[in-house]
Amino acid sequence: MNNVRLSKTLLSAGTLALVAATTAMPLVAKAETGIVRHAEGDFPISTSIEVPAGASTIYLSGMGAPVQDKTAPPKSLEAYGDTQTQTLASLQRIEAELKKLNLTMGDVVQMHIYMVADPRTKQLDFAGMMKAYTQYFGTAKQPNLPVRSAFAVAQLANPGWLIEIEVTAVRAPKK
Secondary structure, three states, rough: OOHHHHHHHHHHHHHHHHHHHOOOOEEEEEOOOOOEEOOOOOOOOOOEEOOOOOOOEEEEEEOOOOOOOOOOOOHHHHHHHHHHHHHHHHHHHHHHHHHHOEEEEEEEEEEEEEEEEEOOOOOOHHHOOOOOOOOOOOOOOOOOOOOOEEEOOOOOOOOOOEEEEEEEEEEEOOO
């Protein structure tokens, strides 16, 4: 019995701490949809997102770039392009898939970006990824920022890919 009371007390204290922490964050946007995006600083990602009850969650599989140069050897870096080119092409594919579901990039709430070092430089091209990413997120036309993580990985399924992106989108509840 005492353990139950103690658990309830800890839960209440933890809940209060969480509420205090989230309400202290600057509010980026509360859309008419009820989705609330919080951010800190100038980096173009949200630090947290609140999704209202009744919303549908849509998970898109990871997508890499389609072939950019059909004359290049299959599954080669030359066939797919550099990180910026691949990021832009991957985001275009994601945008097309979302459109099929009557969603937009503004409905994306979470993004995971898996990156491989460019074999020519042995470095991740984070700056190249960001150049493409910021064409879709944090613009005047599309200000909604997802929460996002970027990961360095040893390799991706396609040896020509430098990047693969998966997203989660939300369809707001109908009013």
